[in-house]
Amino acid sequence: MLDDADRHLLRLLQADPTLAAPDLAARAGLTPGRVARRLDRLRAEGIVQGQEAVIGWRALGFEVAVSLRITLDKTQPRAFDEFLAAARGVPEVIEIQTFLGRVDVRLSLVARDLRHYQEIYRDRILTLPHLADIEALMTVATVKSDEALPL
């Protein structure tokens, strides 16, 4: 079970995962040794799984971000597995999510510009297996993206 000090540490690390151990200890009001022990425990329990770099696709020339909401033909028993395996093979796809609701699967993809997006859409997306319906949402602006959990 987490106590208040654990939650405080996680909130600090969520806000800045690069915080060095001494800074983290000073802000948490704990000794560096205590912080290290708590973090070791949180990792051992699988609560902290690590950290990942977030790519700025614009800086690499990928100006377009599109979210494709997809409904599959569920009369095919292997529709989900075959669709997901094929979608993983599209290099521009950066996220795959499955849902319970009106939408079955959502793919996030990046493209250099609208012409590039059109090419990917025609050649790689519309050819994916078991597609029944597809709707595109184009990202205009990301208003909040820290993905911080309310702890």
Added chain:
Amino acid sequence: MIVLDAIDRALLRALVAEADRPASVLGRMLGLSQPATWRRIRRLEAAGVIAGRRLRLDAARLGLGVTVFLGVKLAAKGRASLEDFERAVTSIREVQTVEHVLGLYDYRLRVVARDLADFERVLRRRIMTLPGVGTLEANVLLSEERLPGPI
């Protein structure tokens, strides 16, 4: 625009998979010295290719078992209503991401909650009371995978 060589790409993929390895460890993987690895990471950060770092937490182990994506259509549009909505929605703790989109909806929100009953509470008390909210569509997340993308 920054041009990446094969080593930069391998380094980026390694950082997306696991960002908290020391430069010396990454360097050994890539056949680089520790200072050369460090200089490449700095260059990627300065160019915005590494936009930030994200702590990877197991939400379910932290008692947040449900993630829902909400499509939100605003009832009244206009500059003032967008700003009011954005200001209010970003301050909700359970709302992890907010994207302004073009298409079927105006905004796409990622919301975490303890369970479906807790989600219903957040939806009724916090989200449906936001300024300008029109129609909503909810899809409950079943699975999620992130892919390295075109690097």
